[in-house]
Amino acid sequence: MMKRLNELTLQHHFHNLGNAFYTEHQPQGLQQPRLVRTNRAAAEWIGLDPTEFTTDLFLQVFSGNTLLPGMQPLAQDYAGHQFGNFNPFLGDGRALLLAEVVTPTGTMDVYLKGAGKTAYARNADGRAGLRECLHEFDTTEQLAALGVPTTRCLCVVAGSQQVYRGGFESAAIVTRIAPSHVRFGTFENYFFQKNTTALRQLADHVIACHYADCVANGDYAGFFREVVVRTAHLIAHWQAVGFVHGVMNTDNQSILGITLDVGVSAFNPKRDPDVTSHPDDEHHRYAFGQQPVVGLWNCNVLARALSPLITTAQLRAALQEYEPAYLRYHAQLV
Numbered sequence: 656m657m658k659r660l661n662e663l664t665l666q667h668h669f670h671n672l673g674n675a676f677y678t679e680h681q682p683q684g685l686q687q688p689r690l691v692r693t694n695r696a697a698a699e700w701i702g703l704d705p706t707e708f709t710t711d712l713f714l715q716v717f718s719g720n721t722l723l724p725g726m727q728p729l730a731q732d733y734a735g736h737q738f739g740n741f742n743p744f745l746g747d748g749r750a751l752l753l754a755e756v757v758t759p760t761g762t763m764d765v766y767l768k769g770a771g772k773t774a775y776a777r778n779a780d781g782r783a784g785l786r787e788c789l790h791e792f793d794t795t796e797q798l799a800a801l802g803v804p805t806t807r808c809l810c811v812v813a814g815s816q817q818v819y820r821g822g823f824e825s826a827a828i829v830t831r832i833a834p835s836h837v838r839f840g841t842f843e844n845y846f847f848q849k850n851t852t853a854l855r856q857l858a859d860h861v862i863a864c865h866y867a868d869c870v871a872n873g874d875y876a877g878f879f880r881e882v883v884v885r886t887a888h889l890i891a892h893w894q895a896v897g898f899v900h901g902v903m904n905t906d907n908q909s910i911l912g913i914t915l916d917v918g919v920s921a922f923n924p925k926r927d928p929d930v931t932s933h934p935d936d937e938h939h940r941y942a943f944g945q946q947p948v949v950g951l952w953n954c955n956v957l958a959r960a961l962s963p964l965i966t967t968a969q970l971r972a973a974l975q976e977y978e979p980a981y982l983r984y985h986a987q988l989v
Contacts, residue, residue, distance in 0.1 A: 657702060660716065661723060667754060672856060678730050681728060683719060684715075684719035685828060688813070690713075691785065691789070692808075696807070697809045701765070702759070714812065717812050730746060733746055733838055734841075734847060747775055749772065750768040764832065768831055783818075784818050791917055797922070805917075814827065837857070838905065839906070841857060841910070845857060846963070854963060868881075875965045892984070894985060897922050897923040898920065899931065900914070900920050901917075901918075901936070919934070930942060947981055951977045
């Protein structure tokens with residue numbers, strides 16, 4: 656049964672981890688907001704009645720101008736390897752987790768992207784341009800239509816403010832829906848801080864919420880093995896449909912094996928292995944033909960981050976499953 660917006664049941668599993676994992680932050684709303692794009696399928700995914708799109712409450716919540724009772728917005732903290740180099744100072748610079756919505760198939764994160772400058776923004780303005788938001792909306796819908804695991808976008812809202820992105824355009828907020836926004840880089844954050852307690856706490860959280868088969872006895876090795884296989888399957892699917900992610904940094908690699916952060920992505924119908932979609936990728940690190948290799952490289956980085964919890968032999972055994980899992984799944988898709 657579909658619900659009104661103010662009838663959704665909200666939870667806060669990630670918030671309950673404690674402030675070592677995030678910084679609380681209030682959205683900075685858009686002035687004179689207008690609804691540009693809505694997604695009926697994403698609304699139904701979280702049990703929201705699509706007729707809510709026409710309400711002022713919907714517009715005000717997803718333009719960042721108001722919160723539903725019980726929402727506790729936060730910016731997640733994480734690190735990551737960017738173009739092969741470790742950066743400990745990342746995190747959600749312009750995105751906020753509002754809450755987790757309870758659905759019949761599990762909880763879903765509701766995230767505002769472009770909701771203003773957070774503690775992790777550094778020199779950025781914390782905003783998103785309308786073109787970027789529409790690109791994310793359209794790309795994730797194309798991926799979903801092709802059966803590729805991906806985040807979805809509930810809506811895009813534009814405001815009267817302007818941002819400069821190679822030219823002036825309307826500032827906008829895209830609302831992203833996903834089971835989790837935890838990344839490989841989230842685990843790296845606590846490994847490089849030498850905070851094994853937080854690392855274990857994060858692993859327990861992800862396992863409890865998303866890897867039910869690994870809950871018993873704290874099966875960290877089984878959890879990592881499943882992440883490796885899911886990552887291999889995800890990238891096999893990208894290659895099969897000709898998708899170029901463009902920025903396969905470890906802070907953009909989902910711990911659930913779903914497509915995350917598609918801001919500069921593109922489709923490559925000819926499957927040209929040299930195609931890149933990031934304008935700064937001069938060395939073609941993230942070219943289409945390199946994506947399977949980078950996926951394994953990222954899994955190796957995650958293995959290092961999880962090494963305080965899992966033996967070297969178990970990590971190696973899991974990593975050895977990547978290539979056969981990739982090849983088998985790719986063969987099924989093409």
